[in-house]
Amino acid sequence: MTSAALLIRDVRASVGGTAILKGVDLEVPFGEFHAIMGPNGSGKSTLCHVLTGKEDYVVEGSAELGGTELLDKSITDRARLGLMQGFQYPTEIAGVGLREFLEEVADERAIPDQIEARLAASAGKFDMEPFLDRAVNVDLSGGEKKRSEIFQMAVLAPKVAILDEIDSGLDIDAVREVAEAVEAMRSPDMAVVMITHYSRILRYLTPDRIHVMMNGRIVESGGPELAHELEDGGYEALRQRLGIEVPAAPAREKVVSEYFTDTPFDV
Ligand code: ADP
Ligand code: MG
Secondary structure, three states: OOOEEEEEEEEEEEEOOEEEEEEEEEEEEOOOEEEEEOOOOOOHHHHHHHHHOOOOOEEEEEEEEOOEEOOOOOHHHHHHHOEEEEOOOOOOEEEEEHHHHHHHHHHHOOOOOOHHHHHHHHHHHOOOHHHOOOEEOOOOOHHHHHHHHHHHHHHHOOOEEEEEOOOOOOOHHHHHHHHHHHHHHOOOOOEEEEEEOOOHHHHOOOOOEEEEEEOOEEEEEEOOHHHHHHHHHHHHHHHHHHOOOOOOOOOOOOOHHHHOOOOOOOO
C-alpha cells in the first residue's frame, strides 16, 4: 500500500467571515503527480496558502504531510517537514547566487548530505549549469524562472511540492519546457500537486489524478481524461454534467478588477 504524502480532510478557510474553502478533501500518495484545476476564484491558491501557512485565513480541518499534521505548525516548520511551494511569480534575489542560495536553504532546513551531488546531477538534468553562479532569478526569462523553481525543488527534494499556476505567463514553447521539467522532477519519494486553470500544460504532462475545484470544493476527480473533457467543453460543460450552478452574482456594473485575470500574458 502506498502511504499518503499529503492527506487533506475537510479543510475550510474563511477571511473576514467569508468562506472561501468549504470542505476540501484530497489524498496524494508518494510518487504521484496530481493536478488541481478550476476556474479563477475557485479557491485553488487559497488552498496553497492554507497549506503553506499564510496567516490571513481562519482555518479548520486537517492536512497531514507524511502522517504529521501541518495546520498547527509555523511556516518554517512546514518547510522543514518537507512542504515546498513554487511561486507563480518567482522572486528575484539580487546578489545571491543560485548555488549559494540552495546550499544555504539546504543547511537551514537540515537537508542532509549529498546536496552537492544532487545539485550537480539536477543542474545537468535541468540544463541549469549556466545559472548556478548567477543571482537567483535575476534577468531570467519567464520560462527560465519556472525551470529554475523546478530545479530548486529537485535539489531540495521536498516530500510535497506544490506548483501554483506554474504555466502562467509563458509562451507555448516555454510551457512545454516547464512541463518536461515537472515530469523530470517526479520521484518515488515526492508528491507533486500542480495547480492550473488551463488544461494547456496537461497536453505535455500526464498526471496520475486530476481534481477540479469549484466554489471552494473539489467537485470532481478523475484520470487524464478529465483534462480532455475540460479542453473540449470548458468548466461550463462540467458544471452542467454535475448540475452545479454558477454562483449568482449581484446585479451591478462590471468592476475594473474583472477585466484582469491572474495570467495576463497567456496566449
Ligand atoms: P483561484 O486561485 O482559484 O483563482 P483564490 O484562492 O485566489 O482562487 O481566490 C478564491 C476567492 O477567495 C476569490 O474570490 C478571492 O478574492 C478570495 N480571497 C482569497 N484570499 C483572500 C484574502 N486574503 N482576502 C479576501 N479574499 C480573498
Ligand atoms: Mg490562483
